[in-house]
Amino acid sequence: MAHVVIIGAGLGGMPMAYEMQEQLRPGDRLTVVGNGPNFHFVPSNPWVAVRWRKRSEIEFPAAEYLGKKGIAFNPAGAKRVHPEKNQVELGDGAMLDYDYLVIATGPKLAFDEIEGLGPEGHTQSVCHVDHAERAALAWDAFVNEPGPIVVGAVQGASCFGPAYEFAFIMETDLRRRKLRDRVPMTFVTSEPYIGHLGLGGVGDSKTMLESALRDKHIKWICNAKVTKVEAGTMHVTEHDEEGKPRKEHKLPFRYSMMLPAFKGIDAVFGIEGLTNPRGFILIDANQRNPRFRNIFAVGVCVAIPPVEPTPVPTGAPKTGFMIESMVTAAAHNIRAELDGKAGEEKATWNAVCLADMGDTGIAFVALPQIPPRNVNWFSEGKWVHLAKIAFEKYFIRKMKRGTSEPFYEKQVMNMLGITKLKR
Numbered sequence: 001m002a003h004v005v006i007i008g009a010g011l012g013g014m015p016m017a018y019e020m021q022e023q024l025r026p027g028d029r030l031t032v033v034g035n036g037p038n039f040h041f042v043p044s045n046p047w048v049a050v051r052w053r054k055r056s057e058i059e060f061p062a063a064e065y066l067g068k069k070g071i072a073f074n075p076a077g078a079k080r081v082h083p084e085k086n087q088v089e090l091g092d093g094a095m096l097d098y099d100y101l102v103i104a105t106g107p108k109l110a111f112d113e114i115e116g117l118g119p120e121g122h123t124q125s126v127c128h129v130d131h132a133e134r135a136a137l138a139w140d141a142f143v144n145e146p147g148p149i150v151v152g153a154v155q156g157a158s159c160f161g162p163a164y165e166f167a168f169i170m171e172t173d174l175r176r177r178k179l180r181d182r183v184p185m186t187f188v189t190s191e192p193y194i195g196h197l198g199l200g201g202v203g204d205s206k207t208m209l210e211s212a213l214r215d216k217h218i219k220w221i222c223n224a225k226v227t228k229v230e231a232g233t234m235h236v237t238e239h240d241e242e243g244k245p246r247k248e249h250k251l252p253f254r255y256s257m258m259l260p261a262f263k264g265i266d267a268v269f270g271i272e273g274l275t276n277p278r279g280f281i282l283i284d285a286n287q288r289n290p291r292f293r294n295i296f297a298v299g300v301c302v303a304i305p306p307v308e309p310t311p312v313p314t315g316a317p318k319t320g321f322m323i324e325s326m327v328t329a330a331a332h333n334i335r336a337e338l339d340g341k342a343g344e345e346k347a348t349w350n351a352v353c354l355a356d357m358g359d360t361g362i363a364f365v366a367l368p369q370i371p372p373r374n375v376n377w378f379s380e381g382k383w384v385h386l387a388k389i390a391f392e393k394y395f396i397r398k399m400k401r402g403t404s405e406p407f408y409e410k411q412v413m414n415m416l417g418i419t420k421l422k423r
Contacts, residue, residue, distance in 0.1 A: 001025070001029065002025075002099040003031065003097060004102065004334060005031050005032075005033065005088060005096060005100070005101050005102070006032045006101075006102045006104055007033045007101070007102070007103050007104060007105050008032075008035075008106060009032050009034030009039055009062045009066075010042065010105075011041075011299065012299025012323050014032075014062070015323075015324065015327050015404060016102055016330065016331065017069075017071050018404040019331040020102070020331045021071055022331070023331045023332065023334065024335075028338070030071050031074060031096065032071055032073050033077065033090065033096070034073060034075050035077040036077070037062065038059050039059065039062045039065075040055070041396055042129075045058075045127070045129055046165050047356075048129060048133060048135075048136060049135035049139060049166065049257070050136065050170065051139070052173075055129055055133060058396065059129060060396070060400060063075070065399065065400050074096070076090040076094065077090065077267075078091070078267040079091050080267050081101070081103075081295075083101075083271065086099065086101075098294075100334050100337070101294065102297065102334075103281050103296070103298075104298045104299050106265075106299060107263060107264070107300050107301060108262070108264060108279070109125065109128075110261045110263045111125075114154060114226050114229065114260075115228045116231075117260060118260060122256065123229055123256040125257065125258075125259070126166055126257060135257060142255040143177060143179060146174070146183050147253070147255070148185070148186070149186070150185075150186050150251050151166060151167045151188070151256065152167075152186075152188035152189045152224070152258055152259070153190060153191075153258065154258055154259065154261060155190040155224075155226065156190070156260075156261030157189075157259050158198050158262055158318075159259060159262070160191060160196070160259070160314075161197065163187070164187075164357075165356050167185065168216065168358045172359050173358070184219075185218040186219045187213060188224045188236055188258070189220065189221070190222075190310070190313065192223055192241070192311055192314075194210045194220055194222060196314070197317065198306070198317045199307055199316070199364075199366055200307045200308050200371055202366045202377070202378045203377050203379075204378050208378060208380055221236060222238075223239040223312050224238055225237045225312055232254070233251065234249075234251040234253060234256060235249070236249040236251060237249075239312055240311065243311035243312065262278075262300065264276075264278060264301060265279065273289070273290070274291065274295065275303070280303035281302055283296070283297050283302055283303065286343050286345060286346060287347060297330075299323045299327075300323075307371070316369065317351065319351045320353070321348075322348070322350060322351060325350070327404075328345070329345040332345040333345050349370070350365075350368055350369060351365070351369040354387050356388040357385065358385075359385060360380060360382050361383070361386075361387070362380045363378070363379050363387070
């Protein structure tokens with residue numbers, strides 16, 4: 001009988017566990033390795049950072065709920081993958097054997113690539129709930145003594161939605177506190193234009209997001225490289241369309257949240273044939289690594305090339321619908337291999353996103369992610385804000401129930417009027 005191991009207990013790893021469990025044969029075993037004991041719902045981190053949510057509302061112990069489905073859980077984390085031995089070296093030194101491995105770890109946050117960036121430097125982060133809690137403490141101090149805000153995403157970033165979200169969430173919170181008039185805000189991004197989103201734009205995203213920033217009196221700098229962050233000052237080089245430096249900015253701030261670039265985690269980084277130079281997992285069309293055929297990968301840790309070249313480097317996002325489709329393909333392909341067949345399921349590389357903007361929201365659908373597209377749609381409204389809240393509650397409830405029911409296909413896509421879309 002086979003032992004399937006999943007590294008990661010987040011937005012990719014938990015759904016992967018439930019779908020994989022449904023595909024196992026009698027006698028097969030499934031183990032999830034988490035980096036710590038808890039699952040937390042990453043999309044809610046911006047709300048935690050302004051105290052619109054408590055950590056306890058978006059986090060729960062993974063072992064308790066996985067165990068109800070007969071899934072083993074180890075919170076020690078992965079120290080190193082040894083693909084030649086079919087083993088995972090755990091954080092506590094133990095070795096875990098596997099027949100099939102699914103890597104669903106998410107990224108390593110590359111704060112170290114820019115001097116002074118990140119929670120250990122001078123900027124905040126909403127990439128992890130630990131960071132969001134620290135950001136909330138900094139927010140408490142900030143609203144007692146407000147000043148300029150700089151928010152955005154640095155060069156090499158691939159997840160721009162949360163930067164826009166947090167900018168508008170902070171703006172809304174400041175208005176509610178009657179402090180907005182005391183806080184100049186600047187959005188700094190490596191995107192070539194507002195609304196690029198790492199996707200080459202979606203529908204009318206450029207016009208609509210520029211309009212939203214203007215309406216909220218938020219200035220912006222595009223084609224931006226953050227060269228250094230000092231206490232209270234961000235050094236930014238603005239580039240032209242050919243990627244040549246055009247202007248130097250020294251931006252003062254009392255509060256800053258900048259999304260970092262991503263890279264692969266240390267447990268896999270530099271393994272020849274498994275990862276690309278940034279440490280992301282190389283996969284074929286069936287979520288399988290081309291060299292190590294019993295290793296699959298899903299989610300943000302997967303290597304995806306940029307949608308298009310940009311003057312300042314940007315990456316391609318991996319949104320919820322895409323991750324769902326990766327999970328389904330990987331689970332069915334592993335089952336096919338367990339049955340001695342060739343796994344041929346492919347993920348649908350579509351981008352679907354709901355982004356909260358404080359008291360309204362934006363939604364976009366790019367089918368497929370890389371142009372030209374069959375669907376290229378972008379919209380704004382209060383309904384998106386409400387849908388994001390519903391998404392949070394539904395997904396957390398779904399993970400506690402232990403169901404693999406896909407949220408985006410059955411809920412979001414129907415809501416947007418997009419039906420009969422194969423994952």
